Amino acid sequence: MTIWSVLVFILGIVVGGGLVHLGQRHISGTKLKETEQLASKILEEARKEAQVQKKEYLLQAQDEIFRRKKEQEQDYRDREHELKKQESRLLEKEERLEHKLEKISQKESEIVYLEKSLIQRERDFAVQEERLAELTETQQKRLQEISGLTVEEAKKRLMEEIESQARHESAKTIRQIESETRETADRKAKEILATAIQRYAGDFVAEQTVSSVALPSDDMKGRIIGREGRNIRALEAATGVDLIIDDTPETVILSAYSPLRREIAKQSLERLISDGRIHPARIEDIVKKVEQEMDVKLREWGEQATFDVGVHGIHPEIIRLLGQLRYRTSFSQNVLQHSLEVAFVCGIMAAELNLDVKKAKRAGLLHDIGKAVDHEVEGPHATIGADLAKKYGEGKDIVHAIAAHHEEVPPKSILAVLVQAADSLSGARPGARKELLENYVKRLEDLEGMATDMEGVSKAFAIQAGRELRVVVESDMVDDDKTFLLCTDLTKKIEQNLTYPGQIRVTVIRERRAVGYAK
Numbered sequence: 001m002t003i004w005s006v007l008v009f010i011l012g013i014v015v016g017g018g019l020v021h022l023g024q025r026h027i028s029g030t031k032l033k034e035t036e037q038l039a040s041k042i043l044e045e046a047r048k049e050a051q052v053q054k055k056e057y058l059l060q061a062q063d064e065i066f067r068r069k070k071e072q073e074q075d076y077r078d079r080e081h082e083l084k085k086q087e088s089r090l091l092e093k094e095e096r097l098e099h100k101l102e103k104i105s106q107k108e109s110e111i112v113y114l115e116k117s118l119i120q121r122e123r124d125f126a127v128q129e130e131r132l133a134e135l136t137e138t139q140q141k142r143l144q145e146i147s148g149l150t151v152e153e154a155k156k157r158l159m160e161e162i163e164s165q166a167r168h169e170s171a172k173t174i175r176q177i178e179s180e181t182r183e184t185a186d187r188k189a190k191e192i193l194a195t196a197i198q199r200y201a202g203d204f205v206a207e208q209t210v211s212s213v214a215l216p217s218d219d220m221k222g223r224i225i226g227r228e229g230r231n232i233r234a235l236e237a238a239t240g241v242d243l244i245i246d247d248t249p250e251t252v253i254l255s256a257y258s259p260l261r262r263e264i265a266k267q268s269l270e271r272l273i274s275d276g277r278i279h280p281a282r283i284e285d286i287v288k289k290v291e292q293e294m295d296v297k298l299r300e301w302g303e304q305a306t307f308d309v310g311v312h313g314i315h316p317e318i319i320r321l322l323g324q325l326r327y328r329t330s331f332s333q334n335v336l337q338h339s340l341e342v343a344f345v346c347g348i349m350a351a352e353l354n355l356d357v358k359k360a361k362r363a364g365l366l367h368d369i370g371k372a373v374d375h376e377v378e379g380p381h382a383t384i385g386a387d388l389a390k391k392y393g394e395g396k397d398i399v400h401a402i403a404a405h406h407e408e409v410p411p412k413s414i415l416a417v418l419v420q421a422a423d424s425l426s427g428a429r430p431g432a433r434k435e436l437l438e439n440y441v442k443r444l445e446d447l448e449g450m451a452t453d454m455e456g457v458s459k460a461f462a463i464q465a466g467r468e469l470r471v472v473v474e475s476d477m478v479d480d481d482k483t484f485l486l487c488t489d490l491t492k493k494i495e496q497n498l499t500y501p502g503q504i505r506v507t508v509i510r511e512r513r514a515v516g517y518a519k
Contacts (some may be wrong), residue, residue, distance in 0.1 A: 004014055027474050062215040093291050166206075211254040211262050213269050223278050224252065224269070234280035236471055237509065238287040240461030241265035257444045257462070260327030281515070299324030305336060309343045311362045315392035329441065330427075338426050339365050345422035353414070360418055363401040366394070367419050382406045443500060450493055454486060468505040469494075475512040483510050 017336065082462045144150060225245065232243050240261050244253035252269065256262045268290045272278050275286075299316070302323035306314055314322075325336040346364035347357045370377075370385030377384050386403035403409045404416040413418050444462040451460030451471045456478040461470045471490065478486060487508040493506060 011370065078509065103129050129219075190360070211266050213252045213254065213266055213273075215250045215252060215273065216466060218250060221252070224272075224280065227281075230280055231278050231283065234283045235265070235269065235287075236461070236463065237459070237470065239265035239268065240285055240459070240470075242463035255463075257466075258327065259329070260294070260324070263327065264294055267294075295320070298326070301326050301336070305340060305365065308340060308364050309347075309361045311343075311358060311365060314366075318366065318369060318388065318392050318394075321369055321388070322365070324372045325368065330368070330371065335371050336367055339368050341426040342367055342422040345425055346418050349422065350415075350419050355414065355418075359395075359397070360415060362394075363398050363415055363419050364422055366398065367402050367405045367423060377451065380406065384407045443498065446498060447504070450497065451490055454490060454493075456482070456486065466500065466504065468507065471506065471508045471511050473508060473512050478510060480510065483508050483516050 027381065033442055090125075141151065143154070224232070226234075226237075226245070232245070235241075236243060239256075240258070241254050241256040241264075243265075244255055246253070254262050254265050254269070256265070264287065268283070268287045271286050271290070274281065275282075299320050300323065301322070302319035305322050306312065306319060322339070325339060326334070328335040330338065343361040343364035346360040350357045350360035368381065368382070368385065368391055369388055370381035373388070374381040374384055382403055382405055386399045389399045389402055397413055399418040400409070400411075400413060401419045404411040405419045405423050407420075411420060438448050444466050447462045447466060447469055448460045451457055451469060457471055458474050459472040463470060469490075471486075473483065473486065487506055490508075491506050494506070495499075
């Protein structure tokens, strides 16, 4: 029984007693009976209510006991599951340890076996060494008995024989060296004569490397250089040509491996000198105008070449590429002049064989057209030229002759064989070619190509005979910090992919300009 039940019961008794007492004092006989009945009814109801509350509290207590029991069972199951997991992990570790112990025991047994084998081999080797020493001593004694010589006498006789044989071999070597020296001297003499023939045209060789611009006075040198060298740097950056201003009176030297760049720089500088206004903005305008005019001249020279050979109906783009060959050299030989020679020789041989002379001249003129763009397109110039000819509507026989003139594809027509022969004749004449300059130009082109392939680079110029590379970057794409990173990456790329003497200085230029016009 709970506290509430006791309180209700006591309250019922007090109330009942009070009512009885009052009834006895104030109420008469009938009312007293009613009062007693009411009191007993109240007591009965209090007892019933106490019983109901007692049952409710018992039910609540049983629910709480059941809930806690369930929680304890769940906790027990969780702990039991965790213990099983730990037990399984411990079993796995025990199995792995046992496996490792088995391997270790196997290795130990193998090591023991190997040690025993090595010890036995050492003993066998020691026995064999003793036997060899005995046999060697026995053989030496027998040799001494047979030859009648002591060891020292045998050594002396052997040294004499070796010395005699060495003298004989050295005499043969000397005679061979003398013979090779005569042959080398003869070959060297021929090389000297060939070099002399190649260098006979001194003016032509100078035109392949430098150009000079005459100045009205030495004061003009200072204006060309500009304040803090701004003008000369702008001109070099715009043209890719190295300007050499030295003590030579009234002369500026332009140096660049590309004749086209050198010609553009020469014309630009001459116009700036005659105009008198020399500053970076003016330099850029003049260079752009000269480049546009040069493009017109290239077309004119291409048309003149087709007119000289007597071929017509060539696509205008191929004509422009022909004009561009005027500023392209192959082994120091001008490619446009070489193409004209090949065209004429092809025509002569075709006439002797009663073949189509115009078609032969056409194939000879276009055979090296790929050299106009081989610095921009990957692959052999013969294949590039054949693709260009096919693209711009040349016939299949012309395309094949261009592709086969260096045997990238086997020649399958008489025209292709004629172009091969004419190309060899034009290049084989005395003084026509010199390999060193071609390799040098190829290296400079590769140097510029490595720079222009990198992201953010707008222009790249190899100057100072390839000892310096100047790179102009887009200021919007490359900031100041990335400029230094680009310079470092380009330096590493050159070191890994290019072979060159000495060192190459890499200069990366980033410049932001604001241009306005006052009207």
